[in-house]
Amino acid sequence: MGKTLIISLRYTLMTTVILGIVYPLVVTVFAHFAFRDKANGQLVSRSGQVIGSRIIGQGFTSDMYFHSRPSAAGNGYDATSSGGSNLAASSRKLVSRIEGDVAKYQQNGNNQPVPIDLVTASGSGLDPDISPTAAYFQVVRVARVRHLNQEAVRNLVTAHIQPRQFGIFGEPRVNVLELNLALDQMQ
Numbered sequence: 001m002g003k004t005l006i007i008s009l010r011y012t013l014m015t016t017v018i019l020g021i022v023y024p025l026v027v028t029v030f031a032h033f034a035f036r037d038k039a040n041g042q043l044v045s046r047s048g049q050v051i052g053s054r055i056i057g058q059g060f061t062s063d064m065y066f067h068s069r070p071s072a073a074g075n076g077y078d079a080t081s082s083g084g085s086n087l088a089a090s091s092r093k094l095v096s097r098i099e100g101d102v103a104k105y106q107q108n109g110n111n112q113p114v115p116i117d118l119v120t121a122s123g124s125g126l127d128p129d130i131s132p133t134a135a136y137f138q139v140v141r142v143a144r145v146r147h148l149n150q151e152a153v154r155n156l157v158t159a160h161i162q163p164r165q166f167g168i169f170g171e172p173r174v175n176v177l178e179l180n181l182a183l184d185q186m187q
Contacts, residue, residue, distance in 0.1 A: 044177060052177045057128040060180060063108070063145045066130070066138050068176045069117050070101065073125030082124045108141040129173035132161050146187060156182055 031038070042054040052058050057068045059076050071077045072085035087094040101119040115134040135157045143150040160179045164170050 070121045071125040072121040135174040
């Protein structure tokens with residue numbers, strides 16, 4: 001019995017060191033050399049200062065910018081609190097929030113139906129992308145506030161549409177941070 005216990009403790013210690021320390025360390029080091037940008041969170045920097053990440057959504061509230069999906073992650077776009085609101089479709093709190101968001105978007109002079117992804121959070125609450133429909137919906141407001149030609153802003157959105165991955169996975173999407181950075185460069 002004592003010999004079996006010692007063998008099992010050695011095996012547990014050995015697998016813990018190999019699988020819990022050595023393997024993650026090797027993968028991390030490899031990733032930092034082979035995929036530096038991806039391993040570091042695909043951070044976007046301007047003038048030496050990190051301003052965001054291509055893979056984690058951010059809240060844009062100014063009418064000068066395209067807005068992201070709402071976030072239920074912590075206080076909004078909090079990567080340490082990733083998750084949805086867990087409110088059911090029948091929740092009065094959820095319905096009231098959505099109705100308020102729809103009314104806000106309709107005040108901007110766009111008579112089209114509000115795209116669903118502008119008023120509902122993603123499952124993680126960290127989605128950096130919106131649908132092309134949601135981006136096109138915001139063109140009128142952004143162009144008006146920035147005093148830009150609507151067609152120029154629409155063309156900018158079109159240029160930032162990312163297709164389905166490998167032509168079959170997911171849906172076409174627009175990365176909101178990259179679109180807003182391009183919009184700033186446009187002016």
